[in-house]
Structures are given as C-alpha cells and as structure tokens.
Amino acid sequence: MTERIVVGAALLDGGRLLAARRSAPAELAGRWELPGGKVEDGETPDAALVRELREELGVRSEAGERVPGQWPLKPPYTLHVWTARLLPGSPAPEALQDHDELRWLGPDEIWSVDWLDQDVPAVRAALTHLGLDVEGVTGA
Numbered sequence: 001m002t003e004r005i006v007v008g009a010a011l012l013d014g015g016r017l018l019a020a021r022r023s024a025p026a027e028l029a030g031r032w033e034l035p036g037g038k039v040e041d042g043e044t045p046d047a048a049l050v051r052e053l054r055e056e057l058g059v060r061s062e063a064g065e066r067v068p069g070q071w072p073l074k075p076p077y078t079l080h081v082w083t084a085r086l087l088p089g090s091p092a093p094e095a096l097q098d099h100d101e102l103r104w105l106g107p108d109e110i111w112s113v114d115w116l117d118q119d120v121p122a123v124r125a126a127l128t129h130l131g132l133d134v135e136g137v138t139g140a
Contacts, residue, residue, distance in 0.1 A: 002076060003076050003077075003078055004039070004078070005038070005039040005045055005048075005077070005078055005079075005080050006036060006037060006038050006073055006077050006078065006079050007036045007037065007038075007039060007045050007046075007048050007049040007052065007079075007080055007081070007082055008034035008035070008036040008080070008081045008082070008119070009034055009035050009036050009049055009053055009061070009063075009081070009082060009083075009084040010034060010067060010081055010082065010083050010084065010123075010126035010127075010129070010130060011035070011053075011061070011084050011085070012083070012085070012130060013104060015106065015107060015132070016104040016105055016106050017104070017105050017110060017123070017126075017127070018034075018035065018102060018103075018104055019032045019033070019034070019102070019103050019104075019105055019113055019115075020032065020033055020034070020056070020057070020099040020101070020102055021100055021101040021102075021103070021113070022099060022100075022116070023098060024098045030114070031114050031115065031116045032103075032113040032114060032115050032119070033115065033116045033119045034081060034119055034122060034123065034126070035052070035053060035056055035057055035099070035102075036048075036049060036052050036053070036056075036081075037052035037055070037056060038052075038077070045063075045066070045080055045082065046063035046082060047063075049063045049084060050062070050063055050084075053084065055097060056097050056099065057099075057102070059086055060086070060087040061084045061085065061086050061087060062084065062085050062087060063082050063083075063084050064083030064084055064085065065082065065083055066080060066081070066082050067080075067081040067082065067083065067122070067125050067129045068125065069081075069121075069122070071118050071119075071121055071122045072118065073118050079118060079122055081122050081125065081126050083129070083130065107132060110123065110127065
C-alpha cells in the first residue's frame with residue numbers, strides 16, 4: 001500500500017494558532033485538528049495545503065515551511081504539517097466543510113480543546129518549530 005500524505009496547516013496570527021473542530025465523519029466529530037487535507041495525485045504538499053485551506057475554510061493562504069516530522073494516521077495516510085499564513089481575508093465559518101467551528105487559540109489555550117489523538121504530537125512539533133514555548137503545558 002502506497003503512503004498517502006495529509007497536510008495540516010500551522011496557521012498563526014499574533015501568536016494564536018488556528019484549530020478546526022470536525023463535524024464529520026461521525027467518529028471524529030467534536031474533536032479538533034489542524035486544518036488541511038489529502039494531497040491529490042500530481043500535487044505538491046504545499047499546493048495541496050493552499051487548495052485545502054481555500055476549499056475547507058474559504059481563505060487564501062501561502063504555505064511556509066514544513067515542520068520536521070510526520071505522524072501516522074489511519075493507513076495508508078501520514079500527516080505532514082506546514083507553517084502557513086493567511087493572505088487578506090479571514091476564515092469564514094459559513095464556508096466550512098467537515099468542520100463546524102474555528103478557534104484561534106492563544107498559548108494558554110492550546111490544550112483547552114480536545115485535539116484528535118494524532119494531532120497532539122503534530123501540534124507540539126509545530127509550536128516548537130515556530131519557537132513557541134510548549135514546556136509545562138498540559139497536552140498528551
């Protein structure tokens with residue numbers, strides 16, 4: 001089985017990280033993740049990230065750099081995280097697909113949401129990569 005890449009965005013605004021709450025599928029509903037999605041055949045991961053953010057959140061963005069590491073999801077998928085920044089415009093909840101809420105989380109709020117299990121180490125790595133202090137926080 002060929003590995004398939006899922007890209008997640010570490011989107012920051014003023015030191016706050018964007019989290020998206022899943023509304024589908026049922027087994028993931030109500031839990032939080034970094035926004036993103038699957039890389040399609042013939043697509044680069046950074047292009048997939050920009051496309052997924054446009055489709056899922058209705059925003060224009062620019063991919064930054066890849067966060068070191070990769071995290072296993074349900075086979076054959078593996079999560080890769082990229083930094084990203086929003087271009088003019090902001091997430092529009094009415095444009096959401098597979099999510100029912102977006103939340104900008106400050107450093108003291110990062111672990112106040114119920115992250116998907118596979119996103120916890122990815123969020124930690126992204127925060128470390130971005131130079132945000134994750135020492136002493138309570139996340140799994």
